[in-house]
Amino acid sequence: MAKISVVGAGNVGATTVQRLAELELGEIVMTDIVEGLPQGKALDLMQAGAIKGYDTSIIGTNDYADIADSDLVIITAGIARKPGMTREDLIRTNSKIITEVSKNIAKYAPESIVINVTNPLDIITYVAMKSTGFETKKVFGMSGVLDSGRFASFIAEELKCSKKDVQAMVIGGHGDLMVPLPQYTTVSGIPLTDLLPHDKIARLVERTVNGGAEIVELLKQGSAFYAPSAAVVSMAEAVIKDSKRILPASAYLEGQYGQEGIYFGVPVKLGASGVEEILELELDESQYETLRKSSETIRNVISQLEI
Ligand SMILES: NC(=O)C1=CN([C@@H]2O[C@H](COP(=O)(O)OP(=O)(O)OC[C@H]3O[C@@H](n4cnc5c(N)ncnc54)[C@H](O)[C@@H]3O)[C@@H](O)[C@H]2O)C=CC1
Numbered sequence: 294m295a296k297i298s299v300v301g302a303g304n305v306g307a308t309t310v311q312r313l314a315e316l317e318l319g320e321i322v323m324t325d326i327v328e329g330l331p332q333g334k335a336l337d338l339m340q341a342g343a344i345k346g347y348d349t350s351i352i353g354t355n356d357y358a359d360i361a362d363s364d365l366v367i368i369t370a371g372i373a374r375k376p377g378m379t380r381e382d383l384i385r386t387n388s389k390i391i392t393e394v395s396k397n398i399a400k401y402a403p404e405s406i407v408i409n410v411t412n413p414l415d416i417i418t419y420v421a422m423k424s425t426g427f428e429t430k431k432v433f434g435m436s437g438v439l440d441s442g443r444f445a446s447f448i449a450e451e452l453k454c455s456k457k458d459v460q461a462m463v464i465g466g467h468g469d470l471m472v473p474l475p476q477y478t479t480v481s482g483i484p485l486t487d488l489l490p491h492d493k494i495a496r497l498v499e500r501t502v503n504g505g506a507e508i509v510e511l512l513k514q515g516s517a518f519y520a521p522s523a524a525v526v527s528m529a530e531a532v533i534k535d536s537k538r539i540l541p542a543s544a545y546l547e548g549q550y551g552q553e554g555i556y557f558g559v560p561v562k563l564g565a566s567g568v569e570e571i572l573e574l575e576l577d578e579s580q581y582e583t584l585r586k587s588s589e590t591i592r593n594v595i596s597q598l599e600i
Pocket residue numbers: 300301302303304305306324325326327330369370371372373374383387390393394409410411412413414435436439467515516517518521
């Protein structure tokens with residue numbers, strides 16, 4: 294049976310554990326620094342199993358030793374942004390937290406695959422790769438599945454059709470410069486560009502780019518977690534089941550899309566060994582330009598980090 298650990302028992306972490314438990318993907322360990330929090334939530338989620346009909350073992354703990362020999366570790370520890378903040382504003386606090394978290398992952402679960410959720414996503418994923426010392430394909434970040442899900446949801450709303458039939462693709466950094474790709478977005482195989490006029494698509498693209506901030510403004514404290522947990526669990530399932538799904542994820546680039554040495558959202562093939570392939574798409578000039586700008590921002594922040 295697979296062992297999955299979730300670091301951070303806050304909104305994203307606990308909801309992720311709930312979704313994993315309901316899928317019976319493996320035994321689960323949930324850790325946090327706050328005493329009692331992961332233990333209390335684990336107990337509650339175990340009891341939910343009797344009602345929802347799952348037998349998943351869920352352990353809540355403050356001790357990293359309990360993540361020993363995990364096959365997969367999902368990082369959700371750290372602070373979330375408040376209205377008016379960018380994701381990059383979280384870097385100081387979260388890079389310190391994730392450096393410590395990653396060292397413990399390397400110590401207790403050296404063979405694990407690591408999916409990072411903590412923001413700023415692409416930079417923190419880089420910090421996790423450096424501080425675990427793991428192979429780059431074993432450490433990646435959740436961004437594009439969420440952003441594509443938001444784009445798909447807005448498209449379905451506009452077309453008054455089922456979300457199930459929309460396949461959207463969003464790549465780039467998980468920030469204000471993400472790049473939704475209408476030319477690779479379809480509804481039951483029909484190109485989006487045949488279904489909606491350019492100006493309507495442009496409005497949906499803009500709403501997607503601001504999708505996280507829209508929720509932060511509404512919640513007043515904290516950020517989205519239902520769609521983010523759904524997104525990371527679909528990636529976890531691909532790893533645990535070795536299903537070779539093609540999903541967008543923040544992956545380490547070595548020349549692809551003209552980028553070297555940074556994490557960036559791109560379509561990848563996900564399986565038991567992590568990122569098994571990076572798929573390169575043709576983009577239009579303005580999309581390449583946004584990717585270039587976004588990568589500069591990421592590089593700038595990384596150059597100021599002490600890792
Ligand atoms: N990649 C993405 O698309 C998304 C990323 N996020 C990010 O995920 C992170 C978590 O968000 P939420 O769960 O909403 O926040 P939250 O505040 O509800 O939970 C964070 C948890 O981390 C714990 N924590 C802090 N330091 C820790 C440490 N050293 N070790 C273990 N646990 C520690 C806290 O005690 C808290 O329980 C944030 O950085 C947020 O920006 C959130 C949504 C989507």
